[in-house]
Amino acid sequence: MTRLQIILTAFTASLFCNFADASVPPPPPPPPEGLPAAYDGYSTESLWYAYLFWVRGETVTRREAAFEALRLPGYSDDPVAWRTDLDGPSYTSISWWIPHGTLFAFEEVCPVGDGYANQESCLWRYRSAAFDARERDIHAIAYDTFDGAAFAAHLAEQGVPPEAVTRAYRSDFGQAARVHERLDAMIVSRDIRADSCPGVQDGIEALAQISLPLSPYGPPDGTPPPPPPAPPSGDTQTLTIPAGYFPDMDVTITIESNGAGSMRSLLDALIGPVQACIDSQAD
Template structure:
């Protein structure tokens, strides 16, 4: 099976510098019908401590869902599949919660095929993202905030009102509820090329891209890069293993938050898989 590589030749586009990220909106304030405090604990401080926790858990739960799909590199179960080769992987993290996605392309092999030049290996795509808006995340706080219970929780833990600052973050004992709500909004994908040939096609397209390793910039005549996306809070990282150095473990990491070249790469890599996944969902 063809292994993933990037030739050290001329790339037809340049990677843009990251665009300036826009400032994320502040979290919504507490409802006006709440009392100013609970047992001496400021309602506003309780609210933001819990809101910050819930918002932060969007990234943590999405990552947990993504990692739960990871296959081991070794298994003694002959009916299992294992990861033989890591392909391109991508992380998009956004301050505009809960937007962003994690995905990876991996070559996986049946354990029954052995561990030296196994046959029957397939490319696999796995991903995790939210099917939700920021309002859906904030609704968790609006629906589960309990100032009196939160104050009692802090009192039982020996945390006094004057110890609470705007930087204080707490789940107030509701981690399981928050996780259940967030996990219900996460969409995962786990598909192999035997069900979706586009998974392999995108990897093959990327494998043929030529990459310059010159520190002097693009050569004369190189077409200009595509226009960037509008400024946003997205931070994008695409990691591509480069297998053409037999004695080096080499990866190429591209970082952006709106570069047009990143969009071009992602379209080439995920376009065939997305088209196939759309057909599978229909």
């Protein structure tokens, strides 16, 4: 099978300037006040940043773990289970701003009990994972759980000398379980099928109506100007769309953006109906 990947980068020079200026994250917060300069030779500042940056990095891994936990297998022998029959559009938003970022995917799923040849009961499903938190909420975890004396003892027991704890050093200092519990509590995961939220199907149908000329020469004459870009942010967005138009090829369209208006329009068409359904059920 041939794999065709079309990369569309919606990124203008003017937007890049604004984005570069606005996307520089603020400096990390300093260690808690009132602590000694070092613990048994280990710099307090070095211990703090080794731990803080590990906690911040875990926002990415825990969001991914929550998202993957919702993945359904393609096969199951459980008659009451659902299985994934077809992968649809998926989206990844990665940000320099902690803990911002989103993962979502559309998949056609089928009840195992109806048999693998029966497609009549299959439905589109939407799953996602994102933090309902701000940067200060993540930093609060580090402040609440930082213990310089215990961290220094932890490193000494492992044979890590003080000079090895540089700005690039990362460690959970034995706090992984506590930190993961608090991070996971701030993640909002969604698992929605079209039988409870018709907007899941509506989003797929809206995306299917979009015509995309596969030309390397740019948009054809008469193409309207793109929508205005989103406010500058630190997001790198990737929308991946498996295209079933070619029955004899495996075709994937990958659209990459940093806040382009065209990406926002695609996302509005795809997840706008889903979000409207979520909002209506929350009322």
